[in-house]
Amino acid sequence: MKQQVSSTVNGEPVEFLCAADETLLEVLRDRLSLTGTKEGCGTGDCGACSVLLDDRLVCSCLVFAAELEGRSVTTVEGIATPQALHPVQQKLLEHAALQCGICTPGVVVAAKALIDANPEPTEEETRYWLAGNLCRCTGYDKIIRAVMDAAAEMRGATS
Amino acid sequence: MDSFAFQAPTSLDAAVALLAEQRQASVRTQILAGGTDMIVQMRSVDRAPRMIVDIKRIPETRSIQLGEDGLILGSAVAGAELSARDDVAAIYPGLVEAADLIGSTQIQGRASVGGNLCNASPAGDTIPALIANSAICQIAGPGGWRELAVEDFVVGVGRNALEPGEFLVALRLPAAQPRSADAYLRFIPRTEMDIAVASAGVRVALDENGVCTAARVAIGAVAVTALLVPEAAEALIGTRLDDAACAAAAAASSAAARPISDKRGTETYRRQVVGVLTRRAAVIARDRALGGQA
């Protein structure tokens, strides 16, 4: 039996039909054509599928799409504005903190959530926060530096 | 049943009625909290169709009530919601730390203490911490409401004491005594994202002179279920939790452990480590109780 679900994705009202056992990740990619969110493991280990569910960082591979009724989701597609990349995205580019890019959408969403919750994260806090975002190419140092640099820039921009 | 179904009842009565009705119709149901165990299992070892019953829209499963009678923790409260409550962490720091050890930031956004307990893994991090705090399961079902101590709730690997049609609504922790505190430690070979090789939860209460008047010790990942170790508690009660008392408690935990050998550690190693963790957790709980952190 298909479920009819009304929710908000990246600020826009969205309605979709899905099977009861479909994950949010599957619905985003296969029904809503939001393919920025990636599948790495499907078991909560890699963080490539990270999204914000009512502003809380979660793995979309471990959420049922049917749970979305009346709730809101932000994916990597909802992070930049039409005018500019989010500082996290800009700094990842500047620091060359990506290679294949599969982990990057998850890193962007997770790092934005970190800075929103903690505008001045220490290196240790940043590393723990991103421990669930695995990257098999870049190495973590560049990612961590880019995220801390983005946080610093955002503090500068808002003060 | 040849395909999955999904329901999200919004009250306890509606959930109990739904579960009873589906049982009558011989439909398999499974309770969904944060899904961090369930969805992984549904994609691997247990793919059969069933009705998924999401309990997160039931207010009682989502509330955290801290009062004079203690703590009532809704079964589906996510780790991130619990860690945000400094008032709870001030009284039950070990339980909050145990919940906080589960998975990554992303997993914390979903994983619940109730789900960790119901999943009944021998290495489930919150289970020894709950037992150390004398936590009681509040269960709703076709026969009404019942309560059961956490140490009696887990009955085997992946098995709990829930009867068909029942589910866990909340966990009730008795009010903390004056000068009391808890602590939870686990050993993993990494610093994040791993499963306990051994673990220990301890709660102690002290009198004005620093003498231990009450203690609970529970150990995890060293038997098919987490174990309450009364002998370790007895080694602590009546002492000032000095080195000798903590060493005696450690020996009692090692003796009570019934570990297996696997790739995470041998039986001998686990037995040794669970003793060390018991000693260290007792020292942390003591220092917290003395430091007025409770």
Ligand SMILES: Cc1cc2nc3c(=O)[nH]c(=O)nc-3n(C[C@H](O)[C@H](O)[C@H](O)COP(=O)(O)OP(=O)(O)OC[C@H]3O[C@@H](n4cnc5c(N)ncnc54)[C@H](O)[C@@H]3O)c2cc1C
């Ligand atoms: C990447 C990753 C890392 C992890 N790390 C750890 C770790 O370090 N330590 C650890 O202990 N665990 C870990 N886990 C396992 C898991 O996250 C925890 O056990 C978590 O607490 C489960 O809670 P949940 O709300 O997601 O449960 P769910 O998956 O929703 O449920 C778990 C089980 O309990 C049943 N259930 C849930 N709630 C109820 C209820 N109220 N009444 C009756 N039955 C119920 C479900 O039907 C299911 O069988 C990890 C998992 C992942 C994916």
Ligand code: FES
């Ligand atoms: S795909 Fe979700 S965590 Fe890897």
Ligand code: FES
């Ligand atoms: S850039 Fe390839 S996994 Fe991170």
